[in-house]
Amino acid sequence: MADTPNHTDSSAVSFNSTASQVRPTDTPASSSNTTDAGTAREEDQEWQPPTKGPLKTPITRPTKSSKPISPPKLTTEHETKYATVLASVSQWQTLPATTAKNAPQSPIQDHERMFLTRECLLRYLRATKWVTASALTRLQSTLSWRREYGADTFTADYISPENETGKQVLLGYDNDARPCLYLSPGKQNTKMSDRQIHHLCYMLDRTVDMMPPGQESAALLINFKGAASGNVPTIGQARAVLNILQSHNPERLGKALISQLPWYVTTFFKLISGLIDPVTKEKMKFNEDVRNYVPPEQLWNAYAGDLDFVYEHQSYWPAFAAETDRRRQAYRQRWETSGKRIGEYEAYLRGGDHPSLEQVLGEKGSASSLAADKDTDLAAAGVAKMTV
Template identity: 45%
Template sequence: MSETVYLPINPPAEPAVPLPHPELTDGEKQMQQEVQKHFEDPAYTPSAEKPLMDVEKMWLSYECILRYLRASKWKVDVAIQRLEATLKWRREYGMYETVPADVEPEAVTGKEIPLGFDVHGRPALYLIPSRQNTTESTQQIQFNVWMLERCIDLMPPGVESLDLLINYADKAKNPSFGTARAVLNILQDHYPERLGLALILNVPWLLNTFFKLITPFVDPVTRNKMKFNPQVIEDGIFSPDMVMAQWWGGSYKFEYEHDKYWPALIALCEERTKAWTATWQKLGGKVGLKEFDYKRGHLEHTEAAPSVPAPEGADSVPAPEGAES
């Protein structure tokens, strides 16, 4: 690519080589049904305030329940407790009230950029600490969460995780131990099974010490996903056209211009979530529907369906009539 670009990369209709989960045993299928039944109960409420909203029922997908079961070592009671804790946290955190303008001051320098997809279709989220533009605050953490949610919006059918591409060059400003711990706790408690890889460049000596301090608080599975100074193309993680030329050696010549990138990202994510919600409603609008089905169903309605391999347990869904595109 010879020309500089300023916009997000559109998600692929299908991941190149989706990463499948092991086939579920009969016992694991029964566990999923047990957790789902708990949240399907019409009398269930996450708190005393109000019953489950549609957006919460949609979040409580088949895959979401499995993510929490895997993270809970297939203990049904633990998975239910963790799901309930996340439902409560999402309400208290203002997940459903936050709008782009609330976090936009954090975005103007391009310190966090969703851009491109790895060979498995996982969205890439670039973190560039040298572009830090605000003092540490709850808004910084809120922005981290908001960007993570946008990466989830960008995931193609069958993809459930993302990659972090972190570059500590150019006198990067390191987060405090307290901020790093707060973000880490949110990721581990409320976004299990969402990290694909953490790819980290140019770690200075002082930051090495910081990583040693924070490592005991990182679960072993996450720790094994961290790769320092990787060659992302040579290592087969990204194709050249899906990764930045700057720092990462790809062929995508991207430059961050906030007034171009920011509205394009918002529009792209809103378009996808609106279409998926419409398809989810057409499929019944209830707890336990499959993310793969409402994403796939939308694709089947809007274009010639690509050959996306269904994850274990996903059904073949006909195109819903009248789904919005």
């Protein structure tokens, strides 16, 4: 793989000063959500589109009618397997620096421990059919891959040139409160490079930033309108993208709504069909009415929605960077405030009403009493508390 690029490339337009001046709408993950008595919180109010001119910045919350799907209740067996994985990752002191065999080890970092939330561990368990050894292997592989790939070093300035035409836009939420990431291959503006794949990795991470409490997955809206045959990815590119999606973002895809496919794109999908996980295939919908999946008021009018949205890079990109930066900062602040625990609840970290792991443990008692109560999930959380 090519060396990690300089992610503060001087050729990129700098948005640092602009982003610092933008104050996006407060979000559920914001620490500034506290309101005076009698004043409704913004996330409790219905989202409204602009009344004067098109929208040019991101949408910060779903419609009130859009609600995340509640996850299925874990069985006793699943709780036990989760407890096993949590207890194991809580002991990690070092991680391989790369995905290469016998790669040198280096200490685990705070942002990597923060990655290991309760829901993250469960996503990897589901993706590996609840085989604990496989889940642990894949978790470690993802963290090593992120180190090797530089995923946590990509900046808005570095990615900015890739998105000047709006070929990837995070805008609004679907009926199940999944953030919608629009992909428009026909707006390709750069030649093939590592940064093109970095762009997708960056946007997927930012899509996660925009998830409301209780949400774990995203909706991809892929429209091939205007895509020339030269803009269709190669098999090698497809493998790289699928590796990011399937291996290192398991259980993150809620829906993939794919439309306006020319014949050569249809042929391409047939060629890579064998590389796509069967569970992923079930989530792919071709040429369906997108209005059935996304509230029309938050669906871009370019995709048959009612939302008047115009992509202007100089307006959207700094507001997008500021909003996602602020959410990440609030997320991390909550994690640090609650004790920097592996196995923390994502709904709490995103600013929801769910208590923190520290609060849950405080209510339930010590790890020994938890074990006596045979509460395997919380007993493992107690192990994490003592070992982190």
